[in-house]
Structures are given as structure tokens and as C-alpha cells.
Amino acid sequence: xxxxxxxxxxxxxxxxxxxxxxxxxxxxxxxxxxxxxxxxxxxxxxxxxxxxxxxxxxxxxxxxxxxxxxxxxxxxxxxxxxxxxxxxxxxxxxxxxxxxxxxxxxxxxxxxxxxxxxxxxxxxxxxxxxxxxxxxxxxxxxxxxxxxxxxxxxxxxxxxxxxxxxxxxxxxxxxxxxxxxxxxxxxxxxxxxxxxxxxxxxxxxxxxxxxxxxxxxxxxxxxxxxxxxxxxxxxxxxxxxxxxxxxxxxxxxxxxxxxxxxxxxxxxxxxxxxxxxxxxxxxxxxxxxxxxxxxxxxxxxx
Amino acid sequence: xxxxxxxxxxxxxxxxxxxxxxxxxxxxxxxxxxxxxxxxxxxxxxxxxxxxxxxxxxxxxxxxxxxxxxxxxxxxxxxxxxxxxxxxxxxxxxxxxxxxxxxxxxxxxxxxxxxxxxxxxxxxxxxxxxxxxxxxxxxxxxxxxxxxxxxxxxxxxxxxxxxxxxxxxxxxxxxxxxxxxxxxxxxxxxxxxxxxxxxxxxxxxxxxxxxxxxxxxxxxxxxxxxxxxxxxxxxxxxxxxxxxxxxxxxxxxxxxxxxxxxxxxxxxxxxxxxxxxxxxxxxxxxxxxxxxxxxxxxxxxxxxxxxxxxxxxxxxxxxxxxxxxxxxxxxxxxxxxxxxxxxxxxxxxx
Numbered sequence: 001x002x003x004x005x006x007x008x009x010x011x012x013x014x015x016x017x018x019x020x021x022x023x024x025x026x027x028x029x030x031x032x033x034x035x036x037x038x039x040x041x042x043x044x045x046x047x048x049x050x051x052x053x054x055x056x057x058x059x060x061x062x063x064x065x066x067x068x069x070x071x072x073x074x075x076x077x078x079x080x081x082x083x084x085x086x087x088x089x090x091x092x093x094x095x096x097x098x099x100x101x102x103x104x105x106x107x108x109x110x111x112x113x114x115x116x117x118x119x120x121x122x123x124x125x126x127x128x129x130x131x132x133x134x135x136x137x138x139x140x141x142x143x144x145x146x147x148x149x150x151x152x153x154x155x156x157x158x159x160x161x162x163x164x165x166x167x168x169x170x171x172x173x174x175x176x177x178x179x180x181x182x183x184x185x186x187x188x189x190x191x192x193x194x195x196x197x198x199x200x201x202x203x204x205x206x207x208x209x210x211x212x213x214x215x216x217x218x219x220x221x222x223x224x225x226x227x228x229x230x231x232x233x234x235x236x237x238x239x240x241x242x243x244x245x246x247x248x249x250x251x252x253x254x255x256x257x258x259x260x261x262x263x264x265x266x267x268x269x270x271x272x273x274x275x276x277x278x279x280x281x282x283x284x285x286x287x288x289x290x291x292x293x294x295x296x297x298x299x300x301x302x
Numbered sequence: 303x304x305x306x307x308x309x310x311x312x313x314x315x316x317x318x319x320x321x322x323x324x325x326x327x328x329x330x331x332x333x334x335x336x337x338x339x340x341x342x343x344x345x346x347x348x349x350x351x352x353x354x355x356x357x358x359x360x361x362x363x364x365x366x367x368x369x370x371x372x373x374x375x376x377x378x379x380x381x382x383x384x385x386x387x388x389x390x391x392x393x394x395x396x397x398x399x400x401x402x403x404x405x406x407x408x409x410x411x412x413x414x415x416x417x418x419x420x421x422x423x424x425x426x427x428x429x430x431x432x433x434x435x436x437x438x439x440x441x442x443x444x445x446x447x448x449x450x451x452x453x454x455x456x457x458x459x460x461x462x463x464x465x466x467x468x469x470x471x472x473x474x475x476x477x478x479x480x481x482x483x484x485x486x487x488x489x490x491x492x493x494x495x496x497x498x499x500x501x502x503x504x505x506x507x508x509x510x511x512x513x514x515x516x517x518x519x520x521x522x523x524x525x526x527x528x529x530x531x532x533x534x535x536x537x538x539x540x541x542x543x544x545x546x547x548x549x550x551x552x553x554x555x556x557x558x559x560x561x562x563x564x565x566x567x568x569x570x571x572x573x574x575x576x577x578x579x580x581x582x583x584x585x586x587x588x589x590x591x592x593x594x595x596x597x598x599x600x601x602x603x604x605x606x607x608x609x610x611x612x613x614x615x616x617x618x619x620x621x622x623x624x625x626x627x628x629x630x631x632x633x634x635x636x637x638x639x640x641x642x643x644x645x646x647x648x649x650x651x652x
Contacts, residue, residue: 011577015615016607040618042575047525048567051547056630060571060623085527107633111625161527162538171531172388192387197478197526204586205521205559212482213524242602281605 001134005077006068006120007035008087011043012234013079019278020234023263024079024125026276030141030267031129036071038064044086046235047158047201061090062104066116076122079263081233085158087122088165094118124159126232126262127168130176138183142269145185149293151265152189152226152257153177154217156236157197171195177230180262184269191220198231198239211250214239218247218255227290232262242283258286273297319348323355323397327367328410332419339408340364346397352409353381353392356421369421376534379470383421384410389472391534412475414484427484428471431491435514439498442505451641457502460639464497464542466535473529473539479522486522487514489529489539496542499549502641511550520546521560552635562586572627575617579609 005028013021028035041064043049050057064087068076078084094101095118105115128134160171169176174195178188196217199210218240221229231237241259248255260268264277274296279286286294323344330337344358353371360367372378374393381392385407392409400407415423473489480486487495495514498504514520520543529539547564550556556565563586570577583599584592602608609615617623 011579014576015579015609016602018606040575040620040622042571042617042620042623043567043577045567045571046577047544048564049571051544052551052561052564052568053630053634054544054548055634056568056571056627059626059630063623063626107626107629111622111629113622113626157524157526157528162530162540172386197524199482199524201525202479202522202560204583205563206479206483209479209483209486209522210524213478238607242607245601246598281607283601283605283607 001031001128001132001137002033002073002075004034004036004073005075006038006071006073008038008041008044008064008068008076008078008083010078010080010083010234011046012238017234017237017261017281019281020079020237020261020263023261023267023272023277026272027263027266027270030270030272031134031137035077036073038067038071041067044080044083046082047086050086050089057086058090058093058100059104059107061087062094062101062108062116063113065091065094065120065122066108066114068120069116070114074119074121075128076120077128078122078124079232079261080235081124081156081158082235084122084124085165091118091120091122092165124168124232126159126176126180129266130179135179135183138180138266138270141271142183142185142266144269144271144295146265146269146294147185149184149186149290150189150225150227151181151184151186151260152191152217152221152224152229153181153194154198154221154229154231154236154240154259155195156231156233157195159232160195177232177262180266181230184265186265186269189221189224189226191217191224193217193220198233198236199243200235200239203239203243207246208250210239211243211247214243214247215251215253218244218257219251219253222253222255222257226257227293228258228260228265228286230260230262230265234261237261244284256284258282258284258290268294268296271297320345321348321350321398321401323350323401324406325352325355325359326406326408327356327359327420328408329367329420330411330417337417341406348398350397351393352383352385352390352395352397352407355397356392356409367421368419377468379468382412382470382472382475384412384475389413389475389532391470391472394534412471414474414477414480414488415471423471425471428469428474428490431487432469432494435487435491435495435498436506436510437494437498439501439504440506441503442507444505451503453502453641457639457641460502461497461500463537464493464500467493467497467537468535470534472532472534473537476528476532478526478528479524483518483522485518487518489523489533489543492520492523492546493537493539493542496546496549499546502639505640507549507638508553508555511546511553511555514546515550515555515558515561519558520550521558521563549638552638559586572620572623574615575620575623576615 045057129138163171181188193216199213203210342359370380372380376394411417480488523543
């Protein structure tokens with residue numbers, strides 16, 4: 001774990017998923033790490049710019065990575081699977097192909113933009129706190145045990161695959177979320193669809209196909225008896241949470257499973273309250289039993 | 303055994319150290335039968351692959367076990383099957399690491415294709431999708447060169463990964479969009495499609511991309527990257543699908559909802575820096591269809607999940623990005639690169 005990170009919340013945590021941003025900042029403060037803001041960064045392109053205009057994606061990423069580099073941090077911290085993969089894909093190209101890096105820097109220079117020297121690593125919050133010193137630090141602040149809470153981990157795709165771009169853990173048998181769930185004192189529920197897809201990238205363009213994909217994790221997590229799901233990705237969160245009712249209608253089921261951002265789960269175990277974690281911003285509401293199991297101060301103190 | 307110690311270069315070739323492998327194999331006798339799992343233990347050399355173990359079972363224990371195989375060297379693409387739920391080529395999967403870890407693997411047929419018997423799937427739907435993308439060169443009416451197409455190494459490299467496909471079906475087995483939409487062309491057919499779209503000798507690019515941009519095509523892909531993860535030959539089908547998307551954009555084929563979705567992201571970057579979420583829905587599915595989403599949008603708005611459309615979030619210094627966008631657009635090739643028919647590439651007469 002680093003002492004300071006160039007913090008890249010991405011679009012969703014800056015706009016519709018602000019509860020993820022506030023939870024992340026609060027847990028970072030608990031862990032005693034500094035998050036450096038980068039006010040002029042753009043969207044990572046969410047895979048869409050990468051697909052439609054690959055060269056634009058490469059340059060936008062270089063601009064973001066360059067800003068991170070100039071902040072003095074060695075690691076750009078992401079809190080979204082899609083940001084993680086997109087920035088790592090570009091970073092891999094820029095770090096391993098000197099001719100491409102030189103071409104991109106020439107273009108950045110020609111448009112008055114600072115360059116990138118290839119000196120930044122892109123890492124997700126999940127990776128930083130689920131092993132090594134970051135894990136130890138989290139263990140020491142996770143003072144409020146969430147004992148009795150059954151949590152279904154949902155990894156999503158772009159933090160596991162393709163492993164050659166991500167490479168943090170075995171993409172078929174990941175354990176990082178389970179390790180953190182247990183560090184919170186909660187119980188991790190196992191189910192096969194935890195490494196599958198939430199359907200979010202095509203939920204607008206191909207809603208029926210996406211809903212068919214989304215049903216699998218919701219159904220399996222529900223059947224396995226989970227109280228809540230937790231995900232390291234705000235796109236998965238939006239899909240699992242906001243599209244849950246539509247997925248219910250699609251499957252002829254009645255899913256009612258709250259979905260937590262990873263930072264919210266960590267925050268609850270670290271003693272943060274609703275004011276910071278903002279569960280009220282979720283579409284699928286947390287009922288009193290789940291709130292009780294999360295032992296939020298507002299409920300416990302009532 | 304006779305003394306072969308003088309054959310130093312072949313040292314190890316006669317080393318018959320053995321290991322015991324236990325496999326759980328999904329058995330299914332065919333239509334009307336119930337699938338069940340059987341457990342087999344075989345004694346095989348430590349170098350054995352999954353296919354070697356299956357051969358050993360079939361030869362010595364149970365001749366009724368059905369599976370496809372041929373080349374035994376990851377070239378023919380016959381022995382695709384699932385091991386512990388993930389598609390692999392049986393002949394390319396060494397068993398020693400699993401034995402060492404004390405893990406008993408489960409072998410089952412590939413996904414997304416109907417099972418005929420045991421580990422044998424019906425590849426007919428797979429082949430019909432390959433045929434659907436016209437898997438052969440179409441010069442688009444260009445006169446064939448007198449001697450040969452001259453393709454530079456750089457031009458050839460454009461499709462070198464996609465040309466590695468051995469049509470084994472491992473990517474299709476794991477495709478999540480195909481689980482949800484069985485008519486989705488899928489990773490193998492789309493990677494094959496790029497193999498021709500990106501081929502500098504092919505002249506049917508625009509028509510191909512038009513076909514691929516419709517329903518069940520490029521924009522059905524949910525970017526789960528299972529295909530890249532499972533492909534035993536490094537084809538990276540998801541990357542090929544992204545290349546098709548980029549080619550469709552270059553050709554201006556952006557009418558599909560998926561392409562319109564991507565366009566909003568492209569434009570958001572230099573029109574403020576961040577995604578304009580409130581524009582995403584109407585611009586992707588059209589203003590009329592967007593009206594049907596209003597109740598859903600209001601539900602999101604009540605939870606504070608709809609950013610203010612009148613005061614969109616703006617990143618600092620976004621003029622930089624606008625300049626960058628203009629520069630890159632001026633550099634981007636407007637037309638597909640084509641092969642030079644017959645002209646020498648090295649400056650000498652052929």
C-alpha cells in the first residue's frame with residue numbers, strides 16, 4: 001500500500017454513484033492514505049471510446065496517466081473495474097512500445113498537453129486492501145464486526161479478465177473479496193456466477209440480452225441465502241441495484257437483494273455511518289434487518 | 303531397458319515417471335438420458351495431458367466414453383471441453399499441476415452448444431455462424447492481380463492474431479452474451495469476420511461491416527472478456543470485435559444503438575470531459591423509446607442518481623481535449639488500407 005495515490009474516481013462515482021466516492025474518501029482517511037485529486041482528467045471511455053476510436057482512447061489515457069505522474073504518486077487508484085482495465089490496457093501499450101509512447105507524446109505536446117513517461121501503475125482499491133500491508137491496515141481499522149451478515153461477492157468481468165492485462169489473482173478462483181468480507185467479520189457466500197457479467201455495457205443498446213445476463217448473479221446470490229451482494233465496480237452496482245426490478249420482471253422473479261459498493265462494506269466495518277456511506281442513494285433499499293447486521297450507528301444507537 | 307545414456311539430447315524422453323490422476327467426468331448417453339458424473343482414476347506419465355487421461359480411460363476402463371480428438375497438438379481444434387467449468391483444449395492441458403495441488407478436476411462438455419453424447423457437442427450452430435460471416439476473400443470486383451497480391455509484413459500483421467483461430471469453440475463455450483442471446487454471432491465468427499475485414503486484399507469491407515453492425519452482431523458483445531481468457535491460441539476475439547467496431551466507425555456505420563452509445567462517450571470526452579449520463583439514454587435508444595424509460599429514470603432521480611442535465615459536470619482544462627480530438631481526427635485514415643495488386647513491394651521488378 002502506498003502513502004499517497006493519484007485518485008481517479010471515474011464518471012459514475014463523480015456523478016450518479018456519489019456514495020461510492022464519499023465512502024472511498026472516508027475509508028482512505030481511516031487507512032491514513034492520501035488521495036490526490038486530478039480535476040482535469042476525462043472519462044476513461046468505458047470501453048466505448050476504446051472500441052469506437054482506439055487512438056483517441058490511447059491519447060486520453062496518456063493524458064490521465066501523465067497527470068497522475070506529475071502528482072508525484074506512483075500509483076493511480078481506481079474504484080471501477082472498467083476504468084481499471086481501460087487505463088491498464090493503454091498503460092501496457094505505452095509502457096511496452098517506446099515508438100507508440102513517443103508518437104502519443106508528440107501529439108500531446110502539439111496540443112499543449114503535458115506528456116507521460118510511463119512511470120505510473122494503475123491499481124484498484126480492491127487489490128490495495130486485500131493483501132499485504134493494505135490488508136493489515138484494514139484489519140486494524142475494521143473494529144466493528146459484521147458477524148451474522150451473509151455477503152455474496154460479485155467480482156464482475158473487467159477486474160479479472162483478461163488476466164494478462166489485470167493479473168492480480170486467478171480469474172477463475174478469485175479470493176480477494178472473500179478475504180475482505182471475512183476481515184469484516186461477515187460470511188462470504190459462494191456461487192458460480194460471482195465471476196460472470198452484470199450486462200451493464202449493453203443494458204441500453206441491448207436491454208433484453210443484458211437482463212438475461214444480469215439474472216444469473218441475482219438469482220444465484222438470492223438462492224444461496226445472501227443478505228447483500230458486494231461489488232468492486234460501480235457499473236456492476238448500477239446494474240445489480242438499479243436494474244434489479246427489471247431483471248425480476250425479466251425472470252418472473254422477485255429479487256430484493258441490496259447491493260453494496262466495496263468501499264461501503266469496508267466503511268461499515270470501519271465504523272463509518274450512513275451520513276458517509278449514503279445507503280439511502282440505493283434503488284434496492286436496505287431493510288432494517290440488513291441495516292441491523294451492518295450495525296450502522298444510526299440504527300444501533302436508536 | 304537397454305542403456306540409452308549416450309543419447310544425451312534425448313535425456314528424459316525415456317523417463318517414465320508415473321502419476322495417478324482422478325477425473326470426474328460428466329456423462330450423458332444422449333436424448334432422453336439423464337446426465338450423471340462418473341469418477342475415474344488412471345495411471346499416466348507425469349507429462350500426461352487431459353486428453354492422455356481420457357484416452358487411457360477409453361482404452362482401458364470404459365470404451366463407451368465419447369469425446370472428440372485428432373491432432374493431439376493444439377492445431378486441429380477438436381478436443382475443446384470444459385474443465386472445472388472453463389473451456390480448454392484437452393490436448394494442451396497438462397495434469398501434473400492439479401495432481402500436485404491434490405485437486406480432482408471435473409470434465410464436462412462445452413457450453414452454448416447442444417450436447418450429443420458425453421463430451422461431444424453439436425458444432426452445427428457454430429459452423430452456421432462461421433458461414434454467415436462469409437469466411438472467404440471477396441475482392442469486391444477488383445481485378446485479380448496478374449501474379450499475386452503484394453502484402454507487406456505490416457499489412458499482414460493486421461490480421462495475424464485472428465488468423466491463428468483453429469475453430470475449436472472454446473470462446474463460444476464461455477460467451478455470456480450468447481447464453482442470453484443464442485443468435486449472437488459470437489466471438490469465433492466475429493474474430494473470423496475481422497480476419498477478412500482487416501485483410502488488405504478484401505474489397506467487401508463496407509458491406510461486411512453493415513451486416514455485422516445489426517442485430518446479434520458486434521454491438522451484442524457485453525465485454526466480459528471470457529473469450530480472450532479461454533482462447534487457447536491467443537486470438538483475443540474480444541479485441542477483434544473492438545477492431546470491427548472501430549472499422550464500422552471509420553466507415554460511418556453508426557446507426558446501431560450500440561454504436562450510438564459509443565458515440566456519446568466519444569463526444570462526452572471533449573464536450574466536458576465526463577460522460578453525460580442524461581444524454582446517454584435518448585441518444586442511444588432514440589427520443590421516442592426514451593420516453594418509455596421515464597418512470598425508470600424518475601425512480602433513479604428520487605435516489606439522487608440522475609445528475610443535473612442543465613449543469614453538467616465539467617472537467618478543468620477541457621479545451622486541451624478538444625484540440626487533441628481535432629488533431630487525431632485529422633490524422634485518422636479515412637479509408638481502409640488496400641493491398642497493391644501486383645506492384646513489387648521491395649522496389650524491384652518481380
